Amino acid sequence: MTACQQPVIVIASLRFDFFARPAEVVAPELIGCRLVKRQDDGSLLWGVIVETEAYSQDDPACHGYRRRSPQNETLFGEPGRFYVYVSYGIHHCVNVVTDREDWANGVLLRAAALPAEPERIAAGPGLLARRFGLDRTDDSRPVTGEHDLWMAPRPDTFANLDLVTTTRIGISRGETRPWRWYLRSSRSVSRRAPGDRMPARDQCWMPNEEERP
DNA sequence: TTCACGATTCTA
DNA sequence: AGAATCGTGAAG
Numbered sequence: 001m002t003a004c005q006q007p008v009i010v011i012a013s014l015r016f017d018f019f020a021r022p023a024e025v026v027a028p029e030l031i032g033c034r035l036v037k038r039q040d041d042g043s044l045l046w047g048v049i050v051e052t053e054a055y056s057q058d059d060p061a062c063h064g065y066r067r068r069s070p071q072n073e074t075l076f077g078e079p080g081r082f083y084v085y086v087s088y089g090i091h092h093c094v095n096v097v098t099d100r101e102d103w104a105n106g107v108l109l110r111a112a113a114l115p116a117e118p119e120r121i122a123a124g125p126g127l128l129a130r131r132f133g134l135d136r137t138d139d140s141r142p143v144t145g146e147h148d149l150w151m152a153p154r155p156d157t158f159a160n161l162d163l164v165t166t167t168r169i170g171i172s173r174g175e176t177r178p179w180r181w182y183l184r185s186s187r188s189v190s191r192r193a194p195g196d197r198m199p200a201r202d203q204c205w206m207p208n209e210e211e212r213p
Numbered sequence: 214t215t216c217a218c219g220a221t222t223c224t225a
Numbered sequence: 226a227g228a229a230t231c232g233t234g235a236a237g
Contacts, residue, residue, distance in 0.1 A: 053220070055220075061220070062220090063220075085220085087219070087220065087221055088218095088219060088221050088222080089219090090221075090222085091221055091222075093220060093221085095220085108220060110220085124221070124222070125220070125221075126221050126222065127221090127222080168220075169220075169221095170219080170220055170221065171219095171220060172218095172219080190221095
């Protein structure tokens with residue numbers, strides 16, 4: 001044991017550079033990454049992202065397509081922050097801001113799978129936000145924080161993951177862009193592409209608690 | 214001040 | 226397939 005021995009530095013959170021790229025590049029890479037929250041009692045709540053969508057300012061479906069406003073300001077800000085908005089006056093939806101400042105760009109987190117929890121507890125953007133207890137007060141918080149709320153990289157066990165690329169859900173403009181991605185083997189996906197059958201329960205993928213970030 | 218509209222969810 | 230529900234932005 002030498003005196004100059006250094007502690008091992010573990011990169012627990014995705015870093016700024018990861019998000020400083022176009023949403024349609026970041027979105028598929030976010031599948032398999034983990035959303036992590038340290039709860040008030042100190043315990044760790046985490047889930048694996050299994051479905052994402054990309055949005056960009058030059059895209060009619062994007063919140064920043066028409067104008068910049070106090071509501072969507074975060075989406076125009078620096079990458080690597082959460083953008084949380086209210087949907088249908090009831091639900092909250094969680095995005096991560098991507099690309100660059102002054103250009104509305106982000107990835108909507110549409111579904112997650114949580115260890116030892118029902119498959120569909122976070123199968124949809126509103127349900128995901130609900131399960132993680134996220135709302136407008138979390139808007140603009142850094143994703144790279146490593147304090148209470150952060151995103152952890154994909155484990156190596158996800159080396160070859162089978163992704164489905166398809167069109168986005170619930171929009172009325174820009175419907176044709178194939179900017180939604182999901183993990184085919186997961187039963188926690190909000191809505192499957194036409195013809196893609198739900199995997200059987202005994203051969204689907206679920207996270208286990210040992211893989212805690 | 215009023216009105217129409219959802220990046221949704223739940224139920225039938 | 227259809228309803229519920231309400232914050233937001235545009236219009237008057």
